[in-house]
Amino acid sequence: MFKKTALCIALSTILVGISAQAATVYEKDNGDNLKLYGEVGVGGHFGADYEYGEFYKDDSSYIDDGFATIGVKGQTGSVYYRVEIDYERENWAYGSGDMVTAIDKMFIGYKLTDTKKSYNAIEIGLTDTALDDYDKFGDFTFDTTVETGEAGDQASTLKYEGKLSDFKMGISYSYDAESSSGSAVGDVVNGYVGYFSKYADIVLGAETRSGSEGDSKYGEQVLFALGARAYVTDNLAIGFNAYVEDEDIAQNRTLTDISDPMNSVYVYNDYQTLRNKGGLVSARYRFTEKWEFTGSYNIEAFENWDIESAYGVSPDKEYSWGKERVWGTLGVNFKPSPSVIFAVEGNIGESAQDAYAYARVYF
Amino acid sequence: MKKKILALAIGSVLSAGANAALSDIIISEYVEGSGNNKMIELTNLGAADYTFPSNVTLEYSSYHNDIYNAAKVNVLEGQKIDAGKTLVIYNGETEAEVITAIQGTKVAAGTYAEAKYNAMNYSGDDHVALMDGSTIVDVIGTFGDSGNDWGKDKTFRRRLAVGDASPAQNTAFDANNWLEEPLDTLSGLGDSTLAPYVAVVVAPSICGSETLTTIGAIQGSENSSLLADTTVFVQGVVTAVAKYPVKGLYLQDAVADGNIMTSDGIFVKTSKATDDLIGNTICLTSKVVEDYGLTELETDEWDVTDTSSSVPAATDITMIPEDLGSFKATLERYEGMLVNLPSDIDPATDGNQDMRVTKAFGFDYNSYRNNLIFSYLRPNMVPTQNNVAGSEGATAAHEQNKDYRLIIESPEKAADGEIPYYPDFATDPAKNYIRINDSVTDMEGVIAYSYGDFTLVVTNQVDKNNFKHNDDRSKTPDLSTVTEDGEFAIKIGTMNVLNFFNSPFGGDINTHGDNRGAESDADFQKQKTKIVAAVKGLNVDILGLMEIENNGFGSRSAIKELVDTINEDYYDEDPKDAENSNSTSNRYVFVGYDSNGDLVLDELDSIGGDAITTGLLYRPTKVSIESLKVIPMPEQHAPAIVNDSYIVVKDSNGAALESGDNYQRSTLAVTFKVNQTGKKLTVAVNHLKSKGSSCWEDWQGVEFGDAEKWSEDAPDLDFQGQCEAFRVATAVHLGEELHKIAGDKVVIGDMNTYAQEDALLVLTENTTGKALTTARDTFIGKKPQFNVSGTPVAVTKSYGYINSVLLKDTEKGRLSWSYSYNDEIGTLDHALISPSLKDRLIDAVDWHINAAESTLYDYQSKYKGDHVDALYVNDAYRSSDHDSAAISLSYKYGEVSDGEPVHLVIQDGAIKIPYSIPGSEATLAGDIAEISLSSENDLSKIVLPTVALTEDGQSLVDIEVFGLKAGAYNATMKLVRDGQLMPNFTTSMKIEAAKKDSTTPKVSPPAPYDGSGGGSFGIFGLLSLLGLGFLRRTKA
Structure with missing residues (x-):
């Protein structure tokens, strides 16, 4: 699930923001409102490589990444809420490859304060975890760069977000969180602190989780993330994004129940800490109102890739890129109107695909 | 000469009507010629014709083969020899021209195809005899002189007797009565003319008037004789005639020279000596020969100068100060002499210094026959049992073992199942046992020397009074379980069951390898009975097993069959009898492992991939299983060993000498709850790579040149056997994996490592700081164990386990040992405890039911001759080759830890x-x-x-x-x-x-979350992690 939200956030950095295109169902004088919004996207990945563990199949030609979402959001006094339904292709690793419908967001929020200088709100329900909003901060590209493996959207989340002057912060607690594949990871806490200015923004994030206590391979985890942007000129921005993560992964499992043949139950044991890290620098150049170019340089290293690590893959299964991978992206965005974008992003180096092409319309 | 025959002929005429008699028939010619040209000529010396009845036969060889004709009937039967004439019997395949050349009456014997072993196939070392039923009438050659080719490629013609008289029939062969002719001499065949009489020339006396040298003077007081290569004339009494270690006789001065520095006896190398010489005085001449350290004489000729003499009394072996403590120096002074083993060899030292059994009676792979080996003062300990492998101490111990060794042989090869000089052994083996560390006194024999070792060739008969059992048999281990009030003992043991395989005898099939155990159902039942007796005698609450067949956990698995049979003897269900030895409270259950993850415990499951595996039994009344872990042990995947031309070197069987791929068995680690307490105890059962295997490291430094085949053993300079570096890697992995299991731990099993060898130093303590190195290219599954390059790793960490048996034996002043190899003993079967258990350790012992005993007591029927039934007893002795170790730990009732x-x-x-x-x-x-x-x-x-x-x-x-x-x-x-x-x-x-845990094992014991990092934080823990947790772990 978090892949998609990552993309949404990425887009929100490119586009004006979803609010701008929303259809207003009603809006009262006191500010209470209800708005309908959504998006339609077509496109996909060219030359995808299964080995990188990002896609559900090994298809070098094309993997569809069709996506649609429709949502309503509203506000009643200080209370705000949102329901969003996605129709998406499960094209990620271990996904089904089918188009599926999923409720992506379902939460109620309460604004404690909402002034130009200060904003404080809490949200409860199925929503982005706090760090999810900024995990890709500093990356101007679409989809094919380093991804910080934070918790993404989670049900049963309590989130606080606040803003004071040029500073923003957020923190969330998710009860019984799940991985993207639905495995238990325990409770998750994450958060960020950011400073935003006209010339540069910087966001520091962190996440930790309690682990599944033997229910899945996922044990405890601690993650730190850093994102930054600098606006060099009106048309050129450069960014930086990096993370480092210590994640406990079980090395051993024992089958304990096969009463449901489709869902065998294991007890996971012998958790060992694996360190994953990655970083990128990216840049965006706005050529005209409608045309812009993006580029990035990425480095990523998962301990599991490292044959020298006691917990890495065995040498006979070593990945083609070794213990770390380096790749670059170059993209072109064409925005004929503020709510439409055509994007093509090419990859070079040790990347999971050759290119990504997409068209999206927001409403 | 012809006159004689004529006279006979006349005589026969004069006594017309006289009956021909067998007493007139002699063997007159013997031919053992080229190919199958074999002929025997018989001559009728009588005056009447003689027709052979059916009971008169011609036989040859020590098997008494009667010679038949083509119809498989006695070739002589019905044949007639006219008076004064001959009858030639020839081999059925004799060449035609040879047959033609035979004069007179002739008859063919059956060919081998026709008559098999009754064909006329004597070969030159066989006697040929004319028989009347089973009575010899006349003979050429000596019965039973197999290997002595007196008649090969020769012709013998009978000589006339003195005065040209007819020769008398001979019931024993006397070469003087025969004229020896060269190969293929056929003259006289069919002609009754005999060879001329030749008077027997009496050879002059060998010693004559020569000056005699005493044996004491030949031996001298040096290691080598000063008279070497000098020809001497010696007279002495024959004290022994022996085939082993070298064929010959032992000669001793009739009157000792009284010099303790010189031996009064000497070995005379000869194949001609017979037992009837013993006690006789003989005189002979020979050069003095130094044969690889043995001073000897070499001759096949001697004069018996006195048959009325007798063997002198055996001399007590005595160590003297001049020997400087060297037992070899002591024995050197008795080389060739008849000696006695006294109860005190060194009178100058307090106490009794005697000879100890250091190898039980059984097969000796050096000499390839059954024997005993003794050692001076104490049994030989493996050098690395009490000395760090590779240390000077270990080398010194090795040298001392060599110095103290005395091999015990019988003059003749021992018959299967018998100890020739201890007849009572075969009569009642169960009572007349000899154990390692027995003191042996008043055994007599002559001292021989061969290949660097002294041998005592036993000349007297011994009985059980000659053996004092210093470590006698015991029905149960001498293990203390005495605790303080309010405490109780838990007993843990290890047992190598020496290939307990039931798959050929109705058990489930073994998918990992072939049968290594009993070869017949009868033997398997004996094996099972003995193992059950051993388990019952050991009587522990948790028992680790090695070498049990890896054929799963189904209803017909080896481990199930074993446990079911053990439990049959625990039948008393009355709660009031719970402490009795036959109470059901003693019943065991085995630990099953659902290896294929189908949640069914059956024949498809196994532990590891070897034909044998480790197993674990426990008493549910004493402990309850909590979890189990099968720990795969390292594999080696190194390059194959090649010669200088990069050709893979093969062993004598044609297999790769060292393929570089080596495996070993998985460890079974089971965590128990100790009933009546809140304590947990993990018991890990191990069976490490054996010393007799081969690993890449063993061949380093060996110069193969261009050799493609190599039959020599790998060098073993530090006495650790093969694969020690691989065992070091294993010990490291075991230490690390057990470290992941919290709480008290006992590491048991056949570690194939003596107490001061590398792998044990890793698991216990490396007190001398010895440099320890792992094998190269070790893997856990497909993962390199240490590094991808496979470089060996220096091991600087020890895991601190305590060698419990060694600890307790040291306190008691006893030797620890569980295994006997060649003539050395040491501990391969260990019970190591984590330091947390040190205060709980009540006692720890080896139980010497196996290693101390002769292999003749084992379950097998082969190589026991007529004594199979007598040697087998349904007890625990020699139920396996390894001794068990057992330990006792104390627990307080109700004691808990961590809530x-x-x-x-x-x-x-x-x-x-x-x-x-x-x-x-x-x-x-x-x-x-x-x-x-x-x-x-x-x-x-x-x-x-x-x-x-x-x-x-x-x-x-x-x-x-x-x-x-x-x-x-x-x-x-x-x-x-x-x-x-x-x-x-x-x-x-x-x-x-x-x-209580069921005596039917559960499919898979629950494997609860081990708390290894899968998580247990609450919200506040999580929040604190964000602040501090990033530095919480640093990986080595």
């Missing part, structure tokens, strides 16, 4: 709650113990008794509570005295009441 509940097993509807009365104040007899329980469970049917203390100072009361269901309870125990509550004695405990 764990006390694990109490429901038996017969009740649990016994241990009220361990706290406080220093003394209790009094008559005080009343009371109990109250609280639980979420239904308590309505529970009967809570009060129990009166029976003695002053009693610190433990078992409160039996009926009607309890499995579940969690809180119990509070109080003491009431004279109606008054005594608050100082009040205590409470958490209880986990559980059903």
Whole structure:
């Protein structure tokens, strides 16, 4: 699930923001409102490589990444809420490859304060975890760069977000969180602190989780993330994004129940800490109102890739890129109107695909 | 000469009508020619014709083969020899022209195709005899002189007797009566003319008037004779005639020279000596020969100069100060001499220094025959048992073992199942046993020397009085289980069951390899009986097994068959008899492992991929299983060993000498809850790579040149056998994996490592700081164990386990050993305890039922001759090759750690709650113990008794509570005295009441979350992690 939200956030950095295109169902004088919004996207990945563990199949030609979402959001006094339904292709690793419908967001929020200088709100329900909003901060590209493996959207989340002057912060607690594949990871806490200015923004994030206590391979985890942007000129921005993560992964499992043949139950044991890290620098150049170019340089290293690590893959299964991978992206965005974008992003180096092409319309 | 025949002929005429008789028939010519040209000529010396009846035969060879004709009938039967004439019997395949050349009457024997072993196929070392039934009438050659080719490629013609008289029939061969002719001499065949008489020339006396040299002078007081290469004339008494270690006789001065520095005896190398020489005085001449350290004489000729002499009395072996403590120096002074083993060899030292058995009677792979080996003063310990491998101490121990060794041989090869000089052994082996470390006295024999070792060739008969069992047989191990009041003992043992395979005898098939165990069902039943006796004798609560067949956990698995058979002997179900040896409370259950993850425990499961595996039995009345872990052990994947031309070197069987791929068995680690306590105990059962295997490291430094085949053993300069570096890698992995399991640990099993060898130093303590290195290219599954390059790793860490048996034996001043190899003993079967258990250790022992005993007591039927039944006894002795080790640990009733509940097993509807009365104040007899329980469970049917203390100072009361269901309870125990509550004695405990583990093992014991990092943080823990946690772990 978090892949998609990552993309949404990425887009929100490119586009004006979803609010701008929303259809207003009603809006009262006191500010209470209800708005309908959504998006339609077509496109996909060219030359995808299964080995990188990002896609559900090994298809070098094309993997569809069709996506649609429709949502309503509203506000009643200080209370705000949102329901969003996605129709998406499960094209990620271990996904089904089918188009599926999923409720992506379902939460109620309460604004404690909402002034130009200060904003404080809490949200409860199925929503982005706090760090999810900024995990890709500093990356101007679409989809094919380093991804910080934070918790993404989670049900049963309590989130606080606040803003004071040029500073923003957020923190969330998710009860019984799940991985993207639905495995238990325990409770998750994450958060960020950011400073935003006209010339540069910087966001520091962190996440930790309690682990599944033997229910899945996922044990405890601690993650730190850093994102930054600098606006060099009106048309050129450069960014930086990096993370480092210590994640406990079980090395051993024992089958304990096969009463449901489709869902065998294991007890996971012998958790060992694996360190994953990655970083990128990216840049965006706005050529005209409608045309812009993006580029990035990425480095990523998962301990599991490292044959020298006691917990890495065995040498006979070593990945083609070794213990770390380096790749670059170059993209072109064409925005004929503020709510439409055509994007093509090419990859070079040790990347999971050759290119990504997409068209999206927001409403 | 012809006159003689003529005279006979005349005589026969004169006595016309006289009956021909067999007494007139002689063998007159013998031909053993080229190819199958073999002929025997018989001559009728009588005056009448003679026709052979059916009972007169011609036989040859030590098998008494009668010679038949083509019709498989006695070739002589019905044949007639005319008076004064001959009959030639020839081999059925004799060349035609040779047959034609035979004059007179002739008859063919059957060919081999026709008559098989009754063909005429004597070969030159066989006697040929004319037989009347079983009585020899006349013979050429000596019966039973197999290998002595007196008649090969020769012709012999009978000589006339003195005065040209007819020769008499000979019932024993006398070469003087025969004229020897060269190969293929056929003259005279069919002609009754005999060879001329030749007077026997009496050879001059060998010694004549030569000056005699005493044996003492030949031997001298040096290691080598000063008379070497000098020809001497020697007279002495024959003390022994022996085939081993070298064929010959032993000669001793009739009168000793009284010089203790010189031997009075000498070995005479000859193949001609016979036992009847013993006691005779003979005189001979020979050069003095130094044959690889043995001073000897070499001759096949001697004169018997006195048959009335007798063997001198054996001399006690005595160590003298001049020997400087070297037993070889002592024996050198007795080389070739008849000696006796006294009860005190070194009178100058306090106490009795005697000879000890260091190898039980059995096969010696050096000499390829059954023998015993003794050692001076004590049995030979493996050098690396008490000295760090590779140390000077180990080398010194090796040298001392060589110095103290005395091989014990019989003059003739021992018949299967017999000890020739100990006849009572075969008569009643169960009573007349010889064990390692027995003291041996008053055994007599001659001292021989061969290939660097001294041998005693035994000349007297011994019985059980000659052996003193310093470590006698014991029906159970001498293991103390004495605890303080309020405590009890848990016993843990290890047992190598020497290939217990039931797959060929109705058991489940073994998918990992072929049978290595019993070769017949009868032998398997014997093996099982002996193993069951050993398990029952060992009588431990947790037992690790090695070398049990890896054929799963189904109803016909080896481990199930073993446990079922053991449990048959535990049949008394009465709770009151729970302490009896036959109580069902002693029953075992095996630990099953659902290896294929189908949640069914059956024949498809296994532990590791070898034909044999490790296993574990336990008593559910004493402990309850909590979890198990099968730990795969390192594999080696190194390059194959090649010669200088990069060709893979092969062994003598044509297989790769060292393929570089080496495997070993998985470790089975089981965590138990100790019943009646809240304590956990992990027992890891191991069977490490053997010393007789081969690993890449073993061949380093060997110069193969261009050799493609290599039959020599790998060098073993540090006495650790093969694969020690691989075992080091294994020890590291075992240490690391067990480190992941929290709590008290016992590491048991056949580690194939003596106490001071590298792998044990890793697991225990490397006190001398020896540089320890792993093997190269070790893997855990497909993962490199240490590094991808496969470089060997220096091991600087030790895991601190305590060698419990060594610790206790050292306290008791005893030797630790569990295994006998060649003539050295040491400990391969260990019980190592984590330091946390040191204070619990009550006792630890080896139980010498196997290594100390002769292999003749084992279950196998082969190589035991006529004594198979006598040698087999349905007891534990020699049930395996390894001795078991057993340890006892003390636990306090109700003791807990980390708030764990006390694990109490429901038996017969009740649990016994241990009220361990706290406080220093003394209790009094008559005080009343009371109990109250609280639980979420239904308590309505529970009967809570009060129990009166029976003695002053009693610190433990078992409160039996009926009607309890499995579940969690809180119990509070109080003491009431004279109606008054005594608050100082009040205590409470958490209880986990559980059903006893079934004697049918559960599919897979639960594998609870091990707390290894899968998580256990609450919200505040998580928040703190964000602040501090990033530095929480640094990986090595």
